Amino acid sequence: MNSNCATCPVKDSAACSVLTEEERNALASAGRTRDLKRGEMLFAAGDEDAACATLVTGALKVSAIDRDGNEQILALVHPSGFIGELFSPFAHHDVVALTNSRLCTFARKDIERAIDEFPSLARALLRRSQEDLLATRGLLELNATADAETRLAALIHDFAAAASHTSCHLASEFELPLTRGEIANMLGLTIETVSRKLGEIEDNGAIKRKGKRGIEIIDPALLQVLSGRQAAQA
Amino acid sequence: MNSNCATCPVKDSAACSVLTEEERNALASAGRTRDLKRGEMLFAAGDEDAACATLVTGALKVSAIDRDGNEQILALVHPSGFIGELFSPFAHHDVVALTNSRLCTFARKDIERAIDEFPSLARALLRRSQEDLLATRGLLELNATADAETRLAALIHDFAAAASHTSCHLASEFELPLTRGEIANMLGLTIETVSRKLGEIEDNGAIKRKGKRGIEIIDPALLQVLSGRQAAQA
DNA sequence: CGCATACTTGACGTCATTCAAACCGTGTGG
DNA sequence: CCACACGGTTTGAATGACGTCAAGTATGCG
Incomplete structure (x- = not known):
């Protein structure tokens, strides 16, 4: 059982905010709260069945490590952001906490089920994904020129x-x-x-x-x- | 009325491939085929209500122009790829044909309606969006280091x-x-x-x-x- | 106090850009 | 048919921005 959504600081802005109270409770019962300290890793590139999560407080980085061992940060995640590659059998990138952070995590299968069950959630995640895409392209534009x-x-x-x-x-x-x-x-x-x-x-x-x-x-x-x-x- | 989906070369790989035949026909009746010559623009950054489209044949580029007039290509689109920013009031980037191309275009509102009506479409677009995100991050990683x-x-x-x-x-x-x-x-x-x-x-x-x-x-x-x-x- | 970690600063080398000119294939008009 | 212009491309030389290497300065923690 998850901690109470009613007191969640991102209850009005996270992906789950589009759900009805009833639907959200159903989803919340499948999830669990997790705290990460600065530097702790949520999952690493290559992990199978990496969890998905909404960031409640703190900040995360998404990064890739090339074969020379250089890290490249690809994105930052702020509260209410959603993490997780839903359609890939394994994670492509590392996700690490930049500051002490609190997340609301879900097993992949639970999120997949929720997407099928609650169409509005799929829509919300699509929106968030497109925002991530835009942010990443912004960084690409910046770095290139x-x-x-x-x-x-x-x-x-x-x-x-x-x-x-x-x-x-x-x-x-x-x-x-x-x-x-x-x-x-x-x-x-x-x-x-x-x-x-x-x-x-x-x-x-x-x-x-x-x-x-x-x-x-x-x-x-x-x-x-x-x-x-x-x-x-x- | 759109040209016949049955002969569409991307009917098994585009986002609409997840729909039933019946659903797809409903969607197709809202869309229309459009051909672009090399160099022609589908829409420009800043356009309101820019259309959405599935690329059938050819290739497109997604690019941003900074204030010095430099173009930065952010992504390439290959056949069966989907174009369109669903949740933004205006387009953030230019989309231009690299080669003579054929698209299956939809008004924004028709796609939005289809997403609400056919949950499987939302799921397919989410998947595609995440793939785009991954591709863009790959390019970012490449360019950075x-x-x-x-x-x-x-x-x-x-x-x-x-x-x-x-x-x-x-x-x-x-x-x-x-x-x-x-x-x-x-x-x-x-x-x-x-x-x-x-x-x-x-x-x-x-x-x-x-x-x-x-x-x-x-x-x-x-x-x-x-x-x-x-x-x-x- | 001593060590570790993060940051700053300097000198030097390298790689990509810049500016400039030549090159090539193609289409146009004489 | 040839001359020519034009866009895209190649090549060269000089400049400059960032990286590398190396030393030096905080700040914090055991």
Whole structure:
């Protein structure tokens, strides 16, 4: 038996929010809550019958390891995000907690049954999958063309937007959820380049570093310009 | 009324293949066949109510244009692939025919209705969406870490695999569906680099160029090594 | 206190880009 | 038939951005 959905912080935004209370309870009885500490793995690439899950609190990374042992972060998962490859016999990627996290997990077969039983759930997962696709394509676009400083500025901008919960405004101060190494892996750069470019963005006056992980946004407009999302004014 | 599904070359592999004959006919009556010539656009980023479509024959590209006017190819679509952002009020990307193509198009609202009416269709589209996600992440992984030669070799390898239809073996000779410029856009390189590295791969003895677009695979194993998908033997 | 982990900084090398020019196949008009 | 222009491609040389290697500086934990 799962903990009570009524107090779940993502009850109105997760995929299961499209279900009626009755349907959700049926699904919840098949799932179970699981807590992961920072660095703990939900499943690894190659795992069979990897579980599916909705992230309740915390943050996860989805990453691939190539044969040289380099990690490449492919996606971040935020609360209410759904994890799991439903139609593949094994997982293609690793999924690891970036911070202490709480998930609502389901065996694959239970999710499959729920999809067949509740058409609205299939629709909700389709929607979420398309959003993931869009996010991944955004990262692809960023990594393919932009230079190191632009990529980093864009990432900081996204984190600032994600940290502020009022969707159209940036948080003025927040903690990076990733280490330098993870940022480098995500942007296809090296630790050193990330460190240097972070210094340059600080020198430009767009941000200020607060300790290792803290970032204060000094000039949001400048950050936006650096991130290449807006033309510089004349 | 759509042309007859019974003779459709992707009737057993497209998303609609999961429907019963009766259901499929109902859906088909809402759709219509459309032919695109090479270079013609299905829809552009920003279009509202962009149509959805299953690709019947040919090939499409999905691409984004950044504010500097650079195109970035985000995905290729092969026959039986599905195109369309179901839950977004407007399209995020351009979709353009790479070769003369035939599609089976549907108005957004007709697809949405069909999803609600036929749960198996929602499931099929979810599956397809997850495959797209996986493909995009593969491209992201490739572009982020690998050097130019590796990326190009991997792309050639993929095309050779796609051209052969016997899934585990490579076609020995095929035509590149992309121009040099499009390859460059897809891999985040420049035309010149693509041309040079193609020459180097040819010098290595892995392939042989036949005219502008033709490629003959001389040494599949070597190509695989160059593409970084297999360690070189000792 | 000492070690480990994460981060920063510097010097140098390499690979892809940039800019520039030549090349080639094709279609067009003289 | 040839001259020519044009798009796509190839090739060359120089620049520059990022990676590599290596040292040095915090911060935290046993």
